[in-house]
Amino acid sequence: MAKPVEPKKLKKVEKKTKKTRSKSSKTVKNKKNASPAIRAFLFLLTILFVLGIILWGVYYSAQKMLWKNPHFVVAEVNVSSDNGWWDNRKATVCRYLGITLKKSNIFELKLDKLRAKLLKQANILDVTIIRTLPDKLDITIIERIPRAQLKTPKNNLVIDEDCMVIRKGIVNDQVINGLPRILIPYDLAKKLNNGELRPEFEYAIKLIMLTKTDYPFYRIHDISIIDPRKLSFYCEYGNKRYQIHMPVKNIATNLESLSNKIDSLLRQNIKFRTIDLTNRDPIVR
Numbered sequence: 001m002a003k004p005v006e007p008k009k010l011k012k013v014e015k016k017t018k019k020t021r022s023k024s025s026k027t028v029k030n031k032k033n034a035s036p037a038i039r040a041f042l043f044l045l046t047i048l049f050v051l052g053i054i055l056w057g058v059y060y061s062a063q064k065m066l067w068k069n070p071h072f073v074v075a076e077v078n079v080s081s082d083n084g085w086w087d088n089r090k091a092t093v094c095r096y097l098g099i100t101l102k103k104s105n106i107f108e109l110k111l112d113k114l115r116a117k118l119l120k121q122a123n124i125l126d127v128t129i130i131r132t133l134p135d136k137l138d139i140t141i142i143e144r145i146p147r148a149q150l151k152t153p154k155n156n157l158v159i160d161e162d163c164m165v166i167r168k169g170i171v172n173d174q175v176i177n178g179l180p181r182i183l184i185p186y187d188l189a190k191k192l193n194n195g196e197l198r199p200e201f202e203y204a205i206k207l208i209m210l211t212k213t214d215y216p217f218y219r220i221h222d223i224s225i226i227d228p229r230k231l232s233f234y235c236e237y238g239n240k241r242y243q244i245h246m247p248v249k250n251i252a253t254n255l256e257s258l259s260n261k262i263d264s265l266l267r268q269n270i271k272f273r274t275i276d277l278t279n280r281d282p283i284v285r
Contacts, residue, residue: 074104075135084143085123085170093118093139106131122195123170146171147208148201148223149181152189161209163201167194180208180233183224200225203248207231207255215255230278237262245276257282 077094081087094101097114111129118127118141126142146158146166156168158176168176182204192198204223211218219236226232231246242262246254254277261282265272276283 069105072106072134074099074101074106074109074137077101077137077139079139079141081141081143083172084141085172086141086143099137106133106135106137109137120195121170122164122166143171146175146179147205147212149176149179150189150192151181151183151222152192157192157194159198159201159205161205163198163205165192165194165196165198170194180220181222183222183226185226203231203251207233207246207251210252210255211235214252215259217259218255238266242272243274245274245278247278 077090077099079086079088079090079093086093093099097117098104099109109131111131115127115129118124118139123144124141125144128140130138130140132138144160144162144164144166147161148159149155149168150157150159150165158166158168158171158179159182160166182201184200188200204225207223208220211220217237221234221236221241223231223233229248231248231251232244233246234241234243236242237259244258246258258275258277261275261284265284270284272284274283274285276285
């Protein structure tokens with residue numbers, strides 16, 4: 001006969017069975033809870049994969065249609081500069097910018113970078129670059145206008161109204177002819193280089209520009225800035241040539257006073273060749 005099971009043992013078996021059932025039910029619940037998250041994650045991965053394929057296809061197509069398309073290879077580069085030094089120098093521009101005709105793709109050219117590179121040239125003030133599909137570039141250059149020649153050992157430099165030093169070799173000879181000269185200290189002359197902004201010439205350039213705008217009846221010739229406190233220059237006024245010494249400050253006012261002084265001396269039939277405005281009372285010689 002089988003032995004009767006004790007009540008205590010029966011209770012223990014029942015507790016173990018309940019625990020096993022509770023664990024299995026929790027596992028089932030966890031699996032049910034986890035399955036939507038897994039499905040969502042897999043769905044997201046699928047979407048990303050499909051998007052990646054689409055983007056790659058678009059990029060590949062764009063490469064074939066644009067950047068790798070022989071139809072969009074640069075065939076023509078036009079360079080204009082209002083009869084300046086750069087006018088029609090397309091070979092020089094292409095070589096400097098690294099553009100090869102019949103080879104460089106027009107979409108691979110970064111126009112802002114090309115413009116920035118050209119603006120590094122001392123004789124260029126501004127640049128406009130227009131890309132015309134399928135194969136044309138139009139480059140319009142505004143050049144700096146030299147306002148004076150610089151008296152240096154080599155006499156190979158000019159300067160514009162912004163005090164930019166420019167090598168004569170990249171300026172049209174017709175523009176240089178007739179420009180006034182600026183005489184400078186020997187130590188400064190040895191330090192000047194193409195493409196530099198030199199504030200030492202500020203007052204001399206201001207004098208020249210005022211005679212271009214407000215006082216056109218003066219024609220300036222040699223200007224000396226050897227003494228930094230004054231401008232010494234030769235000028236033509238009323239078909240006669242005079243030597244003038246003038247403070248570097250209040251140039252416009254001094255030019256007005258100078259014209260009045262010259263007219264007064266001429267009315268009095270006083271012969272003179274030099275007027276010094278650096279003193280409180282002008283000195284006439």
